Amino acid sequence: MSQSITSLSSVNQLQATKRIADEICSTHLLGKVVKFTNCEVDAIVPDGDDDVSVSMTYHDNKVRLPFTAETYKLDNASFTVTGLSITPGQDPDNKNKVHDERLWDGERGSIQWSVGRSKSTKVAQFWKENIKASESTFGHDPDELNFAFVGRMDLTISGGVFTVPTTFTIEKAAIGQGSSGATNNWWFGCNRGTNVGGNRVRCPAMSESGQSLLFYFLRGGVGNDVDEIRLDKVESSGSFVKTALQPNYVGESIMNKWQDQRRSPPYVMYYTSKQADTLKLHVKGGLLYDVNNLKFDTSESTFGYFKLRSAIFVLATDGRSIYASRQHKLYMFHHSSMLAGGDVCSAGEISVEEGVIKWMSNASGHYKPEASTAYTQFKIALWNQGYRTPFPLKPLNQAMLDLLDRH
Helix, strand or coil: CCCEECCCCCHHHCCCCCEECCCCEEEEECCEEEEECCCEECCEEECCCCCEEECCCCEEEEEEEEECCCCEEEEEEEEEEEEEEECCCCCCCCCCCCCCEEEECCCEEEEEEEECCCCEHHHHHHHHHHCCHHHECCCCCCCCECEEEEEEEEEEEEECCEEEEEEEEEEEEEEEEEEECCEEEEEEEECCCEEEECCEEEEEEEECCCCEEEEEEEECCCCCCCCEEEEEEEEECCCCCCECCCHHHCCCCCCCCCCCCCCCCCCCCCCCHHHHHHHEEEEECCEEECCCCCECCCCCCCCCCCCCCCEEEEECCCCCCEEEECCCECCCECHHHHCCCCCECEEEEEEEECCEEEEEECCCCCCCCCHHHHHHHHHHHHHCCCCCCCCCEECCCHHHHHCCCCC
């Protein structure tokens, strides 16, 4: 621990011998009282103008970051510093800077900062300016801290609903060190986080595809080691929005009920789950494949709302299963056919060349999904399976959807 002596003149007259104070002791230097508490004193040196600082000792301040969330695995993680505060005099070599990056991975990862240990209200004020009391593991503001870092935290996880590793970002996380008695404790918080009790904070994170997850962090010293911040739970921030079949199409699969009996057949075909499986798509090697392991392609399709070759598709309510068909027959086979009129999370048309999606639309008169929701949820389903090639949305507004009597 290092202390500062301020407002002393004639600093060249001051000398101190190296010693370790086992108990609080006092001495008088030029009429000023200097107190040392269990600290190592190397020398008294000038600290600019009339200030004098007791020299400090760099420490490797390691915080362990275990990952114990069920069904998921932490593949790798990083913390990129965007702001920091250190008690004056505790980093004379300027070892810690904005843009510094700390990396870790696995269930027993850890990171560390080389900096001295001396608490101050200055650092606590920095923390309070960035993290609210309700956004930290402690659930209250600190009075003093040794140091604090604010930055972007990227967490790449796999397992659960993710076929391939997916990165989620907490845009503004904070890690700080304080002290309690003879030990140093670690603080964790995040912007827009929520202290949920039990010494935990829940932090929202977003993936590149727009999917959000909630990460739960537990502070140390509550049945676990004081030098750790444990990520012990991952959960979805909410289920996908579901879209039901438009009311005017209900009963379309019943013979002679929905359409003229002179039509052949006089009903819309609804597939069984086994039949629907023949239309299921999947991602392999970053490309879209059909059930026969052929790259899905709409180049030979004979229809499309935009007069461009495409296929109709639906995303099931599991937020994962995608079905597509290059056939689309008015009064016979529609978006509703693939899931027997059930709810969907997305529906429309896609244009695909050699497994690469060129564009997507929400062109479905049977479901009339809101364009941005249909696009986001479709993209998330693809990203979770390893598809990464961007593609544009060709949106249809409600008036345009109302004209899709053939869809």
